Amino acid sequence: MMVILYEVHSGLYVNMTNRCPCACTFCLRQEKDEMDGSGSLWLDREPTLDEIKAEFEKFDMTKYKEVVFCGFGEPTERLYDMLEAAAFVKKKYDLPTRVNTNGLGDLINGVDTAPLYEGKIDTVSISLNTPDPQRYLEIVRPKFGEGSFEAMLKFAENVKNYVGKVVMTTVSGTISPAEETLCREICNKLGVTYRIRAFE
Ligand code: SF4
Structure with missing residues (x-):
């Protein structure tokens, strides 16, 4: 069962x-194969959009405050399916939607993706990880190499024009307080919210 x-x-x-x-040095997928007793998040194959829509029917949707596109992989690898699934969720269940992303969807899809989020996604949460572009390459190891950090920042700045909330995150204890201050400054400049997440 998937x-x-x-x-x-x-x-x-x-x-x-x-x-x-990406191949983040801290990627949770290296140590475990599930989250909070979810069962293995390794998929035998990618579910189709219809299968995803049908899956919601099996859940009591009145129990949830939010639907979050996350999982064991980068949701913007399936950007168009994700956005369609998000639109479906909003229309059918009237729930807010969020995507947790590495922010590299523009590079993955080869287009300016921000306008596509309008009316479908309410919150975009992007892993900033570090204020330093060089350090970013070392720990996130994006296949796009140089320019990835800058592309992520540009996406964050663009997408804030199309969704209710953009949050950029770092994980508590992984960078110094001075680096956290730099992250806060980056976010202020971009006009997005900075949040330090608890270590999972
Ligand atoms: S972006 Fe997320 S899923 Fe991809 S390697 Fe990094 S932590 Fe893992």
Whole structure:
């Protein structure tokens, strides 16, 4: 059985793909194969859009406060399916939608993706990880190489014009307080929210 949807606290999470253009040194997929007792998030194959839509029928959707595109992979690897699934969720269940992304969707899809989010995604949460472009390459190891960090920042700045909330995150304890200050300055300049997440 494939785990397409799984619960985390009051959110229902969507696991659409295991593809990702990065190889983060801290990627959770290296140590475990599930989140909060979800069952393995490694997919035998990618579920189709129809299969994803049908999966929601199996859940009591009144229990959730939010639907989050996340999972064991980068959701923007399936950007168009993700956006269609998000539109479906909003229309059918009237729930807010969020995507947790590495912010590299423009490079993955080869277009300016920000305008496509309008009316479909309410919150975009992007892993900033570090304020330093060189350090970013070392720890996130994006296949696009140089320019990835800058592309992520540009996406964050663009997408804030199309969604209700853009959050950029770092993980508590992984960078110094001075680096956190730099991250806050980057976010202020971009006009997005900075959040330090708890270590999972
Ligand atoms: S972007 Fe996310 S899924 Fe991809 S390697 Fe990094 S932590 Fe893992």
